[in-house]
Amino acid sequence: MIGDLANHFLTHWNYLGCITLMMIGLYIAISRGNLVKKIMGINIFQASVILLYVSMGKVSGGTAPILIDGRPGAVYSNPVPHVLMLTAIVVGVASTALGLALVVRIKEAYETVEEDEIVALDRAEDEKTLATEAREDAADGGAA
Amino acid sequence: MTDGATAHQVATEALSFADHLPALQVLLPLMGAPLCFLLRKETLASALTVVISFACLAISFSLLGQTMDGEVLVYEFGGWPRPFGIEYRVDITNAFVLVVVSLVAAVVFAAGPGQARRAIPVGREYLFYSAALLCLTGLLGVTITGDVFNVFVFMEISSLSSYILIALGRERRALMAAFSYLVMGTIGATFLLIGIGLMYQMTGTLNMVDMAVRLEAVSETRTILVAVAFVVVGISTKLAVFPLHQWLPNAYSQAPPIVSAFLAATATKVAYYLLIRFTLGLFGAALVFERIGVDTLLMPLSVLAMFMGSIAAIYQTDFKRLLAYSSIAQIGYMTLGLSLATEAGVAAGLIHLFNHALMKGALFLVAACVTWRMGATKIAMMRGLGQRMPLTMAALVASGLALVGVPGTAGFVSKWALVSAALEQDHLFLAFLIMASSVLAVVYIWRLVEVVYFAELDGEVERREAPLRLLVPTWILAGMTIWYGLFSDFSVDVAEAAAKQLFLGLGGGA
Numbered sequence: 001m002i003g004d005l006a007n008h009f010l011t012h013w014n015y016l017g018c019i020t021l022m023m024i025g026l027y028i029a030i031s032r033g034n035l036v037k038k039i040m041g042i043n044i045f046q047a048s049v050i051l052l053y054v055s056m057g058k059v060s061g062g063t064a065p066i067l068i069d070g071r072p073g074a075v076y077s078n079p080v081p082h083v084l085m086l087t088a089i090v091v092g093v094a095s096t097a098l099g100l101a102l103v104v105r106i107k108e109a110y111e112t113v114e115e116d117e118i119v120a121l122d123r124a125e126d127e128k129t130l131a132t133e134a135r136e137d138a139a140d141g142g143a144a
Numbered sequence: 145m146t147d148g149a150t151a152h153q154v155a156t157e158a159l160s161f162a163d164h165l166p167a168l169q170v171l172l173p174l175m176g177a178p179l180c181f182l183l184r185k186e187t188l189a190s191a192l193t194v195v196i197s198f199a200c201l202a203i204s205f206s207l208l209g210q211t212m213d214g215e216v217l218v219y220e221f222g223g224w225p226r227p228f229g230i231e232y233r234v235d236i237t238n239a240f241v242l243v244v245v246s247l248v249a250a251v252v253f254a255a256g257p258g259q260a261r262r263a264i265p266v267g268r269e270y271l272f273y274s275a276a277l278l279c280l281t282g283l284l285g286v287t288i289t290g291d292v293f294n295v296f297v298f299m300e301i302s303s304l305s306s307y308i309l310i311a312l313g314r315e316r317r318a319l320m321a322a323f324s325y326l327v328m329g330t331i332g333a334t335f336l337l338i339g340i341g342l343m344y345q346m347t348g349t350l351n352m353v354d355m356a357v358r359l360e361a362v363s364e365t366r367t368i369l370v371a372v373a374f375v376v377v378g379i380s381t382k383l384a385v386f387p388l389h390q391w392l393p394n395a396y397s398q399a400p401p402i403v404s405a406f407l408a409a410t411a412t413k414v415a416y417y418l419l420i421r422f423t424l425g426l427f428g429a430a431l432v433f434e435r436i437g438v439d440t441l442l443m444p445l446s447v448l449a450m451f452m453g454s455i456a457a458i459y460q461t462d463f464k465r466l467l468a469y470s471s472i473a474q475i476g477y478m479t480l481g482l483s484l485a486t487e488a489g490v491a492a493g494l495i496h497l498f499n500h501a502l503m504k505g506a507l508f509l510v511a512a513c514v515t516w517r518m519g520a521t522k523i524a525m526m527r528g529l530g531q532r533m534p535l536t537m538a539a540l541v542a543s544g545l546a547l548v549g550v551p552g553t554a555g556f557v558s559k560w561a562l563v564s565a566a567l568e569q570d571h572l573f574l575a576f577l578i579m580a581s582s583v584l585a586v587v588y589i590w591r592l593v594e595v596v597y598f599a600e601l602d603g604e605v606e607r608r609e610a611p612l613r614l615l616v617p618t619w620i621l622a623g624m625t626i627w628y629g630l631f632s633d634f635s636v637d638v639a640e641a642a643a644k645q646l647f648l649g650l651g652g653g654a
Contacts, residue, residue, distance in 0.1 A: 029327060042330050049334055053341050081344065084293055088337065091300045095330050098304055102311060102323045109316035118320055133524075 014055040021048035033115040035106065039099040046092040050085045057081035162206075166219035166232040169203045169242065170285045170298075172196050177277040186269040190256060193273045197250040197280065204242040204284075211239045212638070214645060218290070226290075227354040233290030237642040240494065241287045241417045244501045248409040248621075249280050255509060255617035256402055272312065276406070279305035283414045290352045292340045292426075295418065296333060299382070302414075303329045306407055310399040321394035328391040332381025339374030342367050343426070356426050356650035363431045372436055375422050383415035385442075385479055386449035389472045393456075396468035396508075401515050404464060405508030408471055409501040416478050416497055420490065423482070425650045433485040442483035447577055449476030454584035458591065463521040464511050466588055467504065470547060473581065474500045480578075481562055487643045488565035494639035496558035499546070499628060503555060506543035506621035510536055513610035513618060523595055530597035531605045535615060537596050539622035544589040546625040549582050553629035557636065 009016060021044055028041025062077035103113055110118050176196040180189040210217060217234040220226070234242075253276060282302025286295055307329070311322035344350060346367050347358040362368055377388075384392040392412075396404045423432045433439045453473030460466040478500070481493025511521050513536040518525050530537045546553035559582060566574040609615055628635055 026331070029331065035323060038327055042327065042334075045331070046334055049337055049341065052338065056341065056345050080350075081341070087293070087297055091297065094304055095300070095326065098307055099323065099326050099330075102307070102319055102326065105311070106316075106319045106323065109319055122317060122320075 015052070018048045018052040018055070021045075021051065035103045035113045035115065036100070038115075039096060039103065042099070043092065043096055046088070050088055050092075053081040053085045053088070163219070165203050165206055166217055166234055166288060167221070169200060169207065169246075169288055170232075170281055172199055172203075173277045173281040173284065177274045177281065180270050180273040180277060184270050189270040189273040190253075193253050193256065193277055194250075196277065197246065197253045200246040200280070200284065201243075201250040204239065204246045207234050208236070208239040208243050208638070210234075211236045212641070214641065227349040227351040230294055231290045231351065232288045233352065234288060235642075236638060236645055237420070237494070238287045238417065240498070240638050240642055241414060242284060244413055244498055245280070245283050245287065245410045248406060248501055248505045251617045251620050252402060252406045252409070252505060252509070255405075255512065255614050272309070275305045275308045276403075278302075279309060279406070283410050286414050287417060291350050292343065292352060292355065293350045296337050296340060299333055299336070299418075302411065303333060303382075306403075306411060309403040309407070310395050312400050312403065313398040314400070315398060317394070318398035321391075321398040325391040325395045328381055328388075332378045332388075335374045335378030335381065337378075339371045339378060342371035342374065346371075352421075352426060353650050356428070359426060359431075360428065363428070363435075368427070368431070369436065372427055372432060372438070375427075376419070376432075376438060379415055379419045379422065383412055383419060383479070384472060384475055386445045386452065386472070386476065389449070389453075389475075392472060393465055393468040396471065397462060397465040401464065401508055401512035401521070404467075405505050405512060408467070408508055409505035412471065412475055413497050413501055416475070416482075416493070419479075420482060420493070420646060424490070424646045428649060429485060429647065439483040439485045442479055443574075446476040446480035446483055447574070447581075449473060450480070450577070450581040451584070454581055454588065457588045458584065460588075461523055463514065463523055463526065463592070464508070466523070466592075467507050467511065470585065470588065471504060473585070474504070474547070476581075477558070477562060477578070480574075481565065484565050484569055484571075486565060486569060487640075487647050488561070488568050490646060491636075491639045491643035492558060492561035492565045494642055495561050495632075495635050498635045498639070499554035499558045499625065502621050502625045502628065503543040503546040506539060506618060506625060507547070509614065509618040509621060510540045510543070513614050516610045516614060517608065523592065526592070526595050527599040528596070528601040528605065531601065532607055533609050534607070535609050536618065539618045540596065541593060542622045543625050544592065546629065548585045548589055551629075552626070554625040554632070554635075556629055557632040561636065561639075 025041050025043070025045030025048060029038050029045060030041075032038055032041060057078040057080065059075055059077045062075040065076040065079045068074065106118070107113050110121055112118060112121075173196055176192055180192055183189050183192065207217065211234055214236065217232075219232040219234075221230050221232075223229070256273075256276070279302050282298045282300070282305065285298030286302065289295055289298060303326075307322045307326045310325060311319055313321070340350075343355060343359070346362045346365060347355050349355050349358060359368065381388045396408055399407065423429070423438065450473050453469050453471070453476060457466045457469035457473065460469060474496070478493045478496050481489045481491075481496065483489070484492075513533065514521050514526060514529065517529075517533060542553070546555035549555040549559040559578060563575045563578055566578065610618075
């Protein structure tokens with residue numbers, strides 16, 4: 001029983017690695033308040049998916065799918081998932097770049113990259129506008 | 145009927161211009177985006193954007209015309225037949241969604257310039273048009289493609305450009321809204337990517353038709369069950385299904401109003417199409433509904449969305465934010481249609497997709513007019529606008545009534561279809577809930593009408609409408625909500641034919 005389980009884990013270690021990375025990435029993206037760390041969490045999350053695809057296409061003992069003379073029985077790895085991941089890497093780079101660019105703009109606008117501080121700043125701004133509106137209303141009432 | 149061999153023959157023989165329409169549908173805006181970037185001048189870039197979006201509209205109408213009788217158009221890139229090459233596959237369902245997306249794009253982009261000039265630093269407007277065309281490319285691409293990995297790539301193209309568009313909002317909060325959307329959107333898209341990977345692992349193909357056929361043999365495996373979970377959750381994030389909707393109110397209320405009009409009317413609609421395509425087309429109703437019971441989960445979530453969205457909308461102090469929360473409720477109606485898991489239910493969902501795109505587009509364009517005139521969209525600021533901008537506010541009333549579902553408007557057609565679909569399944573209580581949530585819509589629309597028409601005004605009233613470039617597109621969409629309420633044949637017929645074809649499955653249709 002335990003042997004089966006251990007065997008199961010050992011033969012699927014690549015998936016376990018992917019899942020571990022995936023959860024680390026997702027946890028960082030959700031739990032961290034620092035916007036740069038959030039982006040890094042998403043990066044780890046995406047990297048885990050890239051590993052998932054790459055390990056999926058790998059055939060044990062397989063080589064790169066290039067025709068070589070004199071090796072008729074050669075085993076090849078599946079290149080399609082590997083090629084797909086080239087596209088996914090480009091997409092990942094683009095979203096990271098855009099995310100970091102947004103962080104730069106946020107830093108310029110708020111002077112901070114901590115989510116809770118930004119929320120506090122927004123809330124303070126809301127209260128200020130509410131207060132001025134109330135004051136204006138009161139002034140209107142006084143004038144009437 | 146086009147099977148792989150004959151399609152390949154056709155592809156290698158001389159193709160006429162009309163045969164290239166599916167490719168042009170996506171290539172035109174894709175080529176237009178860098179062209180806008182090179183043109184630099186705002187007038188040229190905006191003219192190009194309008195021309196391209198109208199060309200896309202013409203193409204999508206032509207595609208819908210060709211697929212109306214149930215025919216499926218297949219366009220193979222480079223003449224490679226499935227499953228080797230990437231193909232675009234147009235049937236009545238996605239032709240319908242293509243029409244919705246390109247129609248809204250054409251109308252909204254025609255309204256663009258007046259707005260863009262106020263929202264974007266002078267000299268940088270061409271970047272807005274580039275991003276808008278890229279977003280259109282992505283949305284059309286997701287809809288038209290017959291390749292699951294292509295779906296992911298186009299989805300990211302549209303998402304990345306929509307983050308840019310949202311970040312153009314005037315307040316600094318727009319940046320934070322775009323950032324949260326980026327985090328949620330990327331996680332959602334990556335979930336979809338995991339699901340696609342698992343599907344590829346079990347079938348060894350990326351072509352939708354091929355995959356649908358091969359999935360049947362392996363639909364009992366745990367890998368596919370996990371794939372269903374990842375795909376449904378991933379798409380639901382993009383669709384803003386109830387507990388995954390947190391990004392939507394901020395994104396739509398902080399974006400420039402013209403961008404909100406475009407995204408609210410297209411992005412969630414395309415996600416809804418994708419959800420239908422993956423659940424009914426790829427995994428099949430038997431697996432998703434009967435075995436896993438996605439419908440029993442989706443139904444209470446949709447009902448919650450209908451109520452929570454509408455109740456939240458009642459308490460908003462900002463017009464655009466109110467519309468955003470109402471969008472969540474309206475998405476609830478669409479997913480409710482799917483969760484009925486019947487032809488009538490899916491048809492009702494598709495009818496509402498079309499009608500909601502028209503009314504939300506119109507309402508956000510009204511918000512654009514209000515922003516142009518007042519500088520902001522606080523509901524308190526809209527006091528007496530009924531006298532100051534009567535034409536704009538009449539459009540607000542027309543599309544607001546459609547949102548409620550008053551007879552004679554498009555909203556009534558889709559609510560009627562949804563209620564009859566629910567009654568067909570003997571869901572009496574569900575039909576009652578649909579009515580009850582409509583009453584909530586009356587409350588928030590009435591709040592607007594009250595402020596706009598019945599608030600006392602002091603001082604003299606200056607009548608000044610928004611410029612024609614904004615007003616005409618607003619009225620085109622608002623007028624269409626009335627038109628398709630009175631003459632609903634087009635939307636109902638197409639949606640019913642599409643639902644029928646969807647339940648035949650992808651293998652049956654091609």
